[in-house]
Amino acid sequence: MKYHWRTLFAVVHDLAASIVAWLLAFWLRFNFEVPDNYVDIAVQSLACVVPVNAIVFHAFALYRGIWRYASLPDLKRIIYAAVTASIVALTLLVMLQIGVPRSVLITNPIFLIVIMGGSRLAYRAWKERSLGNFLPGDRAPVFVIGTEEAAVNLIKELGRSPQWHVVGVFDDDASVRGRELHGINILGRSDELAAWKEKLGATHAIIAMPSASHQARRQVVARCNEAGLKVLTVPSFDDLMSGRVTVSQIRHVELDDLLGRDVVVLDTAGLKSWINGRTVMVTGAGGSIGAELCRQVARFGPRRIVLFELNEFALYTIEQEFRERMPEVPILCAIGDIKDESRVGQLLSAHQPSVIFHAAAYKHVPLMESENAWQAVLNNVLGTRALARAAIAYGVEKFVLISTDKAVNPTNVMGASKRLAEMVCQALQEEAGATRFVLVRFGNVLGSTGSVIPRFREQIARGGPVTVTHPDITRYFMSIPEAVQLVLQAGLMGGGGEVFVLDMGEPVRIVDLAREMIRLSGFNESDIPIAYTGLRPGEKLYEELLGADENSLPTPHPKLRIAKVRQEDGEWLARLACWLRRADVPSDETVRAELSQWVPEYTGR
Numbered sequence: 312m313k314y315h316w317r318t319l320f321a322v323v324h325d326l327a328a329s330i331v332a333w334l335l336a337f338w339l340r341f342n343f344e345v346p347d348n349y350v351d352i353a354v355q356s357l358a359c360v361v362p363v364n365a366i367v368f369h370a371f372a373l374y375r376g377i378w379r380y381a382s383l384p385d386l387k388r389i390i391y392a393a394v395t396a397s398i399v400a401l402t403l404l405v406m407l408q409i410g411v412p413r414s415v416l417i418t419n420p421i422f423l424i425v426i427m428g429g430s431r432l433a434y435r436a437w438k439e440r441s442l443g444n445f446l447p448g449d450r451a452p453v454f455v456i457g458t459e460e461a462a463v464n465l466i467k468e469l470g471r472s473p474q475w476h477v478v479g480v481f482d483d484d485a486s487v488r489g490r491e492l493h494g495i496n497i498l499g500r501s502d503e504l505a506a507w508k509e510k511l512g513a514t515h516a517i518i519a520m521p522s523a524s525h526q527a528r529r530q531v532v533a534r535c536n537e538a539g540l541k542v543l544t545v546p547s548f549d550d551l552m553s554g555r556v557t558v559s560q561i562r563h564v565e566l567d568d569l570l571g572r573d574v575v576v577l578d579t580a581g582l583k584s585w586i587n588g589r590t591v592m593v594t595g596a597g598g599s600i601g602a603e604l605c606r607q608v609a610r611f612g613p614r615r616i617v618l619f620e621l622n623e624f625a626l627y628t629i630e631q632e633f634r635e636r637m638p639e640v641p642i643l644c645a646i647g648d649i650k651d652e653s654r655v656g657q658l659l660s661a662h663q664p665s666v667i668f669h670a671a672a673y674k675h676v677p678l679m680e681s682e683n684a685w686q687a688v689l690n691n692v693l694g695t696r697a698l699a700r701a702a703i704a705y706g707v708e709k710f711v712l713i714s715t716d717k718a719v720n721p722t723n724v725m726g727a728s729k730r731l732a733e734m735v736c737q738a739l740q741e742e743a744g745a746t747r748f749v750l751v752r753f754g755n756v757l758g759s760t761g762s763v764i765p766r767f768r769e770q771i772a773r774g775g776p777v778t779v780t781h782p783d784i785t786r787y788f789m790s791i792p793e794a795v796q797l798v799l800q801a802g803l804m805g806g807g808g809e810v811f812v813l814d815m816g817e818p819v820r821i822v823d824l825a826r827e828m829i830r831l832s833g834f835n836e837s838d839i840p841i842a843y844t845g846l847r848p849g850e851k852l853y854e855e856l857l858g859a860d861e862n863s864l865p866t867p868h869p870k871l872r873i874a875k876v877r878q879e880d881g882e883w884l885a886r887l888a889c890w891l892r893r894a895d896v897p898s899d900e901t902v903r904a905e906l907s908q909w910v911p912e913y914t915g916r
Contacts, residue, residue: 318374321373321374322365322368322374324427324430325364325365325368325373325427326361326364326365328423328426328427328430329360329361329364329365329396329423330357330361331422331426332419332420332422332423332426333353333356333357333360333415333419334353335418335422336414336415336416336418336419336422337349337350337353337412337415339414339418340412340414340415340418349412352409352410352411355409356404356409356411359400359403359404359407359409360396360400360419363396363399363400363403364396364400364423367392367395367396367399368392368396370392371388371391371392371395372388373385373388373389373392373427385428385431386428386431386432389424389427389428389431390424390428393420393423393424393427394420396420396423397416397419397420397423401416450472450473450474450475450476451474451475451476451514451515452476452477452478452511452512452513452514453469453475453476453477453478453513453514453515453516453517454477454478454479454480454481454504454507454508454513454515454516454517454540455469455477455479455480455481455492455495455516455517455519456480456481456482456501456516456517456518456519456520456531456535457480457481457482457518457519457520457523458480458482458484458487458492458497459519459520459521459522461519461520461521461522461545462480462492462519462520463492463493465517465519465545465561466480466492466493466495467493470493475515475517477495478495478511478512478513479495479496479497479498479507479511479513480492480495480496480497480498481497481498481499481500481501481503481504481507481516482497482500482501483500483501485500488500501530501531501534501535502534504516504534504535504537504538504540505537505538505539508538508539508540513540514540514541515540515541515542515543516535516538516540516541516542516543517543517544517545517561518531518532518535518542518543518544518545518564519544519545521545528544528564532564532831536830541833542563542564542831543561543562543563543564544561544562544563544564545561563831564831577796577799577800578800578803581803582611582799582800582803583611583612585611585666585802585803586608586611586612586613586666587611587612587613588612588613588614589613589614589664589665589666590613590614590615590616590617590662590663590664590665590666591608591613591615591616591617591664591665591666591667591668592616592617592619592658592659592662592664592666592667592668593605593608593616593617593618593619593667593668593670594619594620594649594667594668594669594670594671594698595619595620595669595670595671595672595713596618596619596620596625596626596629596670597618597620597622597624597625597626597628597629598620598625598670598671599756599791600670600713600756600791600794600795600798601618601620601629601668601670601671602629602632603791603792603794603795604668604670604795604798604799605618605629605633605642606637607792607795607796607799608668608799609633609637609640613640613641614641615641615642615643615662616640616641616642616643617642617643617645617658617662617664618630618642618643618644618645619645619647619649619658619671620644620645620646620647620671621646621647621648621649621671623646626644626646627644629644630642630644643662645658648694649669649671649690649694649695649697649698650689650690650693650694650697651697652697652701655697655698655701656701656704656705659701659702659704659705659707660705663705663706664707665707665708665709666707666708666709666710666711666802667698667702667707667709667710667711668711668713668798668802669695669698669699669710669711669712669713670713671690671694672690672691672694672713672729672732673686673687673690673691673725673728674715674725675725676717676723676725676726676847676848676849676850677847677848677849677850679723679724679725679728679849680723680724680725680847680848680849680899681848681899682899684724684899684902684903685896685897685899685902687724687725687728688724688728688731688891688902688906689891690728691725691728691729691731691732692728692731692732692735692887692891693891695712695732695735695736696732696735696739696887696888696891698710699735699736699739699748700739702746703739703742703743703744703746706745706746707746708745708746708747709746709747709748709749709802709805710736710746710747710748710749711749711750711751711798711801711802711805712732712733712736712748712749712750712751713751713798714729714730714732714733714750714751714752714753714810715729715752715753715754716752716753716754716787716815716854716855717729717851717854718730718732718733718752719752719854719855720855720912720914721910721912721913721914721915722849722850722851722913722914722915723848723849723850723851723915724849724899724902724903724906724915725849726849726913727906727907727909727910727913727915728906730910730912730913731887731906731909731910733750733810733876734877734878734879734883734909734910735884735887736748736750736808737750737808737810737876737878737879738878738879738880738881738883738884739884740807740808741880741881742881743807747805747806747807747808748805748807748808749801749802749805749807749809749811750809750810750811751797751798751801751802751810751811751813752810752811752812752813752874753787753789753794753797753798753812753813753815754786754787754788754789754813754815754854755786755787755788755789756788756789756790756791756794757788757789757790757791763786763821763824764824764828766778767824767825767828768828770839771828771829771832771834771839774839775838775839775840775841776839776840776841776842777825777828777829777839777840777841777842778841778842778843778844779821779822779825779841779842779843779844780821780843780844780845780846780847780850781821781843781845781846781852782822782843783820783852784820784821784822784846784850784852784853785818785819785820785821785852785853785854786818786819786821786853786854787815787816787818787819787854788815788816788819788824789813789815789816794813797813797868797870797871800868800871801813801871804866804867804868804871808878809873810873810874810876811866811871811872811873811874812863812871812872812873812874813870813871814869814870814871814872818853818854822841825841826841829841849915863875887909890905890909903915
């Protein structure tokens with residue numbers, strides 16, 4: 312082992328500590344007056360004790376740590392090493408017939424632990440105090456909210472920050488009031504922020520509650536806003552546990568922190584058994600949902616993931632992400648159109664996927680309503696039919712269709728086309744043999760491509776206005792990871808032909824979403840106004856998860872229900888195939904008129 316000069320200093324220090332501890336033990340044993348004959352024994356026995364200590368200290372890797380960051384694990388290693396060295400030294404002394412008082416053998420490791428551990432901790436305290444003296448005096452005063460471990464670590468790290476100076480801690484647990492975290496007082500509850508802001512001059516608050524519920528975070532953010540504090544937060548609990556980030560990487564509060572819900576409980580063992588060692592195909596793999604499906608499927612050890620995508624850049628992006636972050640996961644990137652039966656058949660024949668997650672679809676309501684209605688039908692219905700029939704032909708075990716709440720009592724072409732796709736899969740289930748079709752409906756996801764969140768963010772960056780179609784329009788929202796976790800769970804549970812409906816929580820008014828984003832960006836409505844533009848073609852004021860003629864049944868998972876929907880048969884499927892194979896391109900008006908014949912609940916405008 313090649314020693315740095317600091318390491319050599321540590322070795323010399325510990326050997327000196329061994330000598331001092333050994334002599335102190337003799338000194339204490341004889342009440343500070345050691346007889347001459349025992350002085351000789353103490354000095355002679357050092358020839359045995361010091362080499363033993365040196366060997367044991369090296370064996371316990373005491374010199375890999377850095378004194379400046381000495382912590383509890385370092386102290387534990389010192390304790391184990393000191394006790395082990397004492398036992399080994401005792402054995403050798405007995406073998407050499409050197410008579411050492413028993414009390415010396417007991418007190419020696421205690422002195423050794425105190426000297427070695429105390430030196431390291433004292434050095435760390437001195438270095439941190441010295442560093443604090445060099446930090447700029449104009450660091451911004453900040454409050455930390457929370458007293459769990461993340462808050463403790465954050466306060467410790469901010470003590471070395473040139474930017475922030477923690478002046479107070481807040482927690483809604485009244486029992487911790489008046490205590491301290493790393494020398495910082497816990498001043499009170501979060502509803503007292505405004506009063507303390509005036510006293511201490513803080514301008515920011517950092518929420519260090521990564522494991523708290525989203526409702527608790529919303530309440531704290533609201534109180535920070537009322538107090539006029541700019542709000543930051545530490546990374547989420549999942550990010551901290553994964554090791555991707557540390558608590559020092561504070562960031563602005565995002566909508567996911569406020570609108571997300573509590574963690575989804577998954578049947579991890581069941582998913583592992585289902586996916587491990589099998590080939591999984593994801594269509595639309597470059598989209599928001601498709602890409603997250605690929606990431607989460609990768610956790611369960613698939614044999615290969617086939618990423619099927621029409622958009623070249625989207626496919627390239629997700630390919631590069633896997634190459635950089637998950638190079639151990641075998642992937643195959645395939646460009647193609649789900650309507651291309653030859654290409655679909657080639658892929659399924661070559662790679663024999665056991666599971667297909669079908670996320671590819673045209674989803675943008677206004678865009679599909681005008682000029683593109685027939686393309687929406689072809690992509691969402693004909694493409695699903697082609698992929699589903701190929702899945703049956705090549706023995707795919709499960710086919711999971713990603714549907715939407717817009718398929719319920721649809722008022723637009725996109726929603727009607729997705730309802731038709733559901734009906735196609737259910738009708739095919741009768742002739743599917745071993746292939747099982749599972750359909751999953753959910754609402755909007757936060758931050759997905761084409762959603763209101765990125766658009767609002769861009770509008771705020773430009774200085775506004777933020778445009779909302781109607782003051783009363785509402786939507787269901789969930790995070791992309793949560794939606795995908797529930798899709799996986801539904802895929803595992805599905806026995807064939809079910810329409811699973813995700814628990815989307817309570818609907819959110821879009822105008823409230825806009826106001827929250829404006830506040831989180833540090834503005835108010837006088838800075839960034841909200842403008843109402845009117846409902847767009849095909850747009851509803853509110854979305855539904857069940858149709859008027861549908862009921863739902865519970866499942867073993869609290870966030871999944873099964874919708875009881877109308878089902879069609881093979882004759883209906885044959886007639887639909889004739890309609891889809893028409894040679895002409897019908898007008899938008901014709902498409903809407905004919906869709907109402909296939910989807911009776913569709914009320915197009």
